[in-house]
Amino acid sequence: MSKPVNPAPLIHEILPVGMLACNCSIVGDPVSGEAVVIDPGDEVERVQSLLAQHRLKVKYIVATHAHIDHVGGIERLQRATGAPVLMHEGDLFLYQHLAEQAAWLGVRPPETVSVEQFLTEGDKLRCGSLALEVLHTPGHSPGSVSLYLPGEHRRIFSGDTLFQGSIGRTDLWGGDYRQILHSIRTRLLVFPDDTPVFPGHGPPTTLGHEREFNPFLAGR
Numbered sequence: 001m002s003k004p005v006n007p008a009p010l011i012h013e014i015l016p017v018g019m020l021a022c023n024c025s026i027v028g029d030p031v032s033g034e035a036v037v038i039d040p041g042d043e044v045e046r047v048q049s050l051l052a053q054h055r056l057k058v059k060y061i062v063a064t065h066a067h068i069d070h071v072g073g074i075e076r077l078q079r080a081t082g083a084p085v086l087m088h089e090g091d092l093f094l095y096q097h098l099a100e101q102a103a104w105l106g107v108r109p110p111e112t113v114s115v116e117q118f119l120t121e122g123d124k125l126r127c128g129s130l131a132l133e134v135l136h137t138p139g140h141s142p143g144s145v146s147l148y149l150p151g152e153h154r155r156i157f158s159g160d161t162l163f164q165g166s167i168g169r170t171d172l173w174g175g176d177y178r179q180i181l182h183s184i185r186t187r188l189l190v191f192p193d194d195t196p197v198f199p200g201h202g203p204p205t206t207l208g209h210e211r212e213f214n215p216f217l218a219g220r
C-alpha cells in the first residue's frame, strides 16, 4: 500500500510594517528551513522574531520595488541575516535616493546596503522546495516586480502593482499609468482566476475577483 501523499507545507507570514503598513511577507519552506523575505519595509525586530519562531534562515531579501515603505528595513535585516538583497535594476535610482524619499515622507533616512543581484523577468528564486518566479511589472515604478509561486501553494505577490479593488499610483518617480495596466494585463491576468494575490498593502484577493470588480481593469 502506498502512503498518502501530503502536500509539502508552506510557511507564509504577512506583517503590515511601518507607518504606511507595507505588507512584508515571509515565505518559508519548513523542510529545508529556508525563507525569502519580501519587502521588509520596517519593524525588522518583528520580522526576525517570526523567523526565529519558525526556525527559518533567510536565503534572499527581495524588494518588489524601491519605495521607502518597502525597503526601509532592508539594511537592518541584511546586517542581521547576511542574506543577499535582490531588486530590479530599474529601481536602483530610487534606492540610491532613499534620503529624498525619506524627506518627502518626513522621516529619518534609513541606511542602505549594496544590492547583490538584479532581478530580471523569468528569474527563479529557489528556497528549499519552493521556486519564486520573477515577473517584471513596471508602471508603479520602472523596476517593480511581482513574484509568482507556482504549484500547490500557488500565489502572486503583487507589490504595489495590483491591490484589492485598485492599482498602484503612477504619479511618483518613473510611474506610468499605461504601463501599469499593460503589466497587469500581460503579466498577472494570464494566470487562472482562482490564483490568490497578496498585494503590498491591504487585504489579499484573487485574480478573478480583480478581473471582475477592479474598476481599473474593467473589460480587460
Ligand SMILES: [Zn+2]
Residues within 6 Å of the ligand: 065, 067, 140, 160
Ligand atoms: Zn510603492
Ligand SMILES: [Zn+2]
Residues within 6 Å of the ligand: 020, 022, 067, 069, 070, 160, 200, 201
Ligand atoms: Zn507601498
